[in-house]
Amino acid sequence: MNKKVELSVVVPVLGRIDDLDDLVSGYVDALEGLSTDYEMIFVVDGGVDEAFESLSKIAKASDRLSVVRLARYFGEATVLTAGFDQAKGDLVLTLPAYHQVEPGSLSRLLDEIDSCDVVVARRWPRAGGFFESLRRRTFHMLLKVLSGEDFNDLGCGVRLFRKQVVKEVHLYGDQHRFFPVLAGRYGFRVKEVDVAQSPKDHFRGRYRLREYLHRLLDIATVFFLVRFTKKPLRFFGMIGSAVVAVGGAVVLILVVQRLFFDIGLADRPALLLGSLMLVLGVQIFALGLIGELIIFTHAGSIKEYTIRTIVSKSGNGDGGDPSVRRLKVKGSV
Amino acid sequence: MKLSIVVPLFNEEESITSMHRAIESAMQDFAGSYEVLFVDDGSSDQTFDIACKLAERDPTLKVVQFRRNYGQTPAMAAGIDLAEGDVIVTMDGDLQNDPRDIGKLIEELERGADIAVGWRYKRQDKLLTRKVPSRIANWLIGKITGVPIRDNGCSLKAFRASVIKRIPLYSDMHRFIPAMASIAGTKVAEVQVRHHARQFGVSKYGLGRIYKVLIDLLSIKTIISFSSRPLLWFALLSMPFMIASIGCILASLLAVASGESMSLPIAGTGVLLGSLAMFLVFGGALAELVYKTGDVRLGKLAQLTMEVE
Numbered sequence: 324m325n326k327k328v329e330l331s332v333v334v335p336v337l338g339r340i341d342d343l344d345d346l347v348s349g350y351v352d353a354l355e356g357l358s359t360d361y362e363m364i365f366v367v368d369g370g371v372d373e374a375f376e377s378l379s380k381i382a383k384a385s386d387r388l389s390v391v392r393l394a395r396y397f398g399e400a401t402v403l404t405a406g407f408d409q410a411k412g413d414l415v416l417t418l419p420a421y422h423q424v425e426p427g428s429l430s431r432l433l434d435e436i437d438s439c440d441v442v443v444a445r446r447w448p449r450a451g452g453f454f455e456s457l458r459r460r461t462f463h464m465l466l467k468v469l470s471g472e473d474f475n476d477l478g479c480g481v482r483l484f485r486k487q488v489v490k491e492v493h494l495y496g497d498q499h500r501f502f503p504v505l506a507g508r509y510g511f512r513v514k515e516v517d518v519a520q521s522p523k524d525h526f527r528g529r530y531r532l533r534e535y536l537h538r539l540l541d542i543a544t545v546f547f548l549v550r551f552t553k554k555p556l557r558f559f560g561m562i563g564s565a566v567v568a569v570g571g572a573v574v575l576i577l578v579v580q581r582l583f584f585d586i587g588l589a590d591r592p593a594l595l596l597g598s599l600m601l602v603l604g605v606q607i608f609a610l611g612l613i614g615e616l617i618i619f620t621h622a623g624s625i626k627e628y629t630i631r632t633i634v635s636k637s638g639n640g641d642g643g644d645p646s647v648r649r650l651k652v653k654g655s656v
Numbered sequence: 657m658k659l660s661i662v663v664p665l666f667n668e669e670e671s672i673t674s675m676h677r678a679i680e681s682a683m684q685d686f687a688g689s690y691e692v693l694f695v696d697d698g699s700s701d702q703t704f705d706i707a708c709k710l711a712e713r714d715p716t717l718k719v720v721q722f723r724r725n726y727g728q729t730p731a732m733a734a735g736i737d738l739a740e741g742d743v744i745v746t747m748d749g750d751l752q753n754d755p756r757d758i759g760k761l762i763e764e765l766e767r768g769a770d771i772a773v774g775w776r777y778k779r780q781d782k783l784l785t786r787k788v789p790s791r792i793a794n795w796l797i798g799k800i801t802g803v804p805i806r807d808n809g810c811s812l813k814a815f816r817a818s819v820i821k822r823i824p825l826y827s828d829m830h831r832f833i834p835a836m837a838s839i840a841g842t843k844v845a846e847v848q849v850r851h852h853a854r855q856f857g858v859s860k861y862g863l864g865r866i867y868k869v870l871i872d873l874l875s876i877k878t879i880i881s882f883s884s885r886p887l888l889w890f891a892l893l894s895m896p897f898m899i900a901s902i903g904c905i906l907a908s909l910l911a912v913a914s915g916e917s918m919s920l921p922i923a924g925t926g927v928l929l930g931s932l933a934m935f936l937v938f939g940g941a942l943a944e945l946v947y948k949t950g951d952v953r954l955g956k957l958a959q960l961t962m963e964v965e
Contacts, residue, residue, distance in 0.1 A: 627726060
């Protein structure tokens with residue numbers, strides 16, 4: 324008796340974990356109300372044994388729930404990927420293991436998926452003080468400036484995907500946060516939907532400096548991935564020539580002063596700055612050239628485009644290309 | 657012989673129908689079979705819907721739709737990947753190329769060329785923003801790659817499928833196909849083609865390309881130089897720094913030898929430039945490693961063309 328599952332719910336269990344009994348019963352109540360066939364997969368990262376114990380108990384109560392446990396600590400991207408591998412549904416919903424949104428408003432995501440491939444929740448109206456909202460806004464603004472993608476709440480783990488999206492977009496490292504951004508780069512249509520924030524959603528810890536640094540690095544990574552993967556020299560060249568220009572200008576000014584105004588070079592620290600910048604700029608440029616060579620020699624395995632459909636009347640096979648959907652004639656008999 | 661015509665389209669709802677008609681009428685007298693691939697590069701207008709309607713009537717037409725806008729080169733690359741013909745022709749979707757010239761290009765291939773590129777000898781574009789930059793770009797490309805082709809930017813080209821399917825096509829590389837191909841030992845022929853003034857819409861390119869073209873030229877120079885004499889290019893780059901460095905160090909040593917005190921700025925500059933030169937040489941060695949372990953090499957293409965003949 325193999326029931327067809329429509330919706331797979333993946334819950335990564337790591338880091339911040341709230342009272343699971345309460346949380347899961349809230350999710351289950353909401354999912355039962357959706358009138359779809361669903362399965363719920365908890366993926367427990369290594370090292371959180373208490374959570375695994377209590378989840379195993381909860382999961383025994385229903386055959387829709389299952390628990391996957393990873394052998395050691397892997398981090399959220401891997402945990403999510405493990406969950407996606409288990410998912411059988413056509414739609415995949417990720418939910419956090421702590422109170423973030425009102426479970427009752429999950430249906431809003433399902434309403435929107437018909438017209439797009441990814442729906443991300445945005446907690447709105449949002450609780451939190453001035454400083455927190457400023458921090459959040461700065462983050463998303465930086466992201467928008469650097470990658471051109473406009474999102475308002477990437478910290479929210481509530482996201483609904485079509486199966487194809489989680490199959491095609493590869494997650495690694497710390498990129499789970501930017502999943503919607505990456506999906507957008509793969510050409511999937513991404514939409515943001517407002518959902519009610521859970522009254523229990525408040526982060527009790529403090530953000531340490533390391534967190535900020537990580538986020539900044541993440542943004543830099545996404546920026547590079549989005550803009551310059553295929554043409555590294557455009558990126559390196561831009562920075563390299565800017566550095567060379569500044570360094571050159573400094574050196575030029577000093578040399579002119581030395582030659583025409585007789586100000587000695589020996590006691591000018593600016594000379595050191597200028598000449599070092601010149602050297603650094605050329606080095607950055609050279610790295611860009613090596614990058615170009617890497618891309619060129621691997622061009623055979625890089626595919627730059629993604630195909631949504633191929634339409635033709637003769638329709639002779641789909642070429643075995645995973646990114647190509649079945650050939651079909653749109654609108655004909 | 658089977659022919660595949662690849663046409664990238666981006667927001668061409670006005671011209672696509674007449675484009676299709678022009679191709680159909682141009683191909684009427686064609687002896688072999690042919691297919692047309694319209695590649696819709698994530699258009700935001702009706703291009704895809706109109707193309708689908710055309711495909712319903714025309715069994716030779718295949719419409720490929722991208723998920724989002726990727727650019728002209730990926731669109732061409734997709735068309736080339738999916739093409740089934742022995743000969744592949746690429747052309748613009750904006751009616752500025754004339755499908756009636758396809759025959760001429762194919763004749764050149766039959767005469768033994770591997771690639772026939774169109775040369776828009778009477779170009780119908782704005783002088784200052786299109787023609788002059790393009791002249792300069794073509795001259796530069798010719799100088800740097802050593803392959804003087806008068807019109808690298810013309811999209812109307814014909815290729816032997818076995819050759820073009822092996823040439824890496826990404827980013828804006830389509831501009832350098834003739835140059836890359838001819839360095840790899842393929843025969844490139846130039847054919848005069850007609851060029852029409854733009855009927856609909858505005859050109860999708862502007863002056864903003866200059867930086868990109870310059871940077872791409874540097875990349876292609878690097879790639880090409882690695883196909884023949886690796887290390888040489890990086891050694892060449894490091895040469896001026898090396899000479900300046902040796903000069904500076906010698907000057908300061910001479911100063912010491914003649915009893916003066918050593919000039920710190922000059923000696924320092926010498927050491928810095930010397931280290932930069934070393935960095936570049938080692939960078940070149942690293943690059944050669946990358947090139948050797950990669951799976952795409954222009955040299956391999958040369959072997960390929962020998963198989964063809």
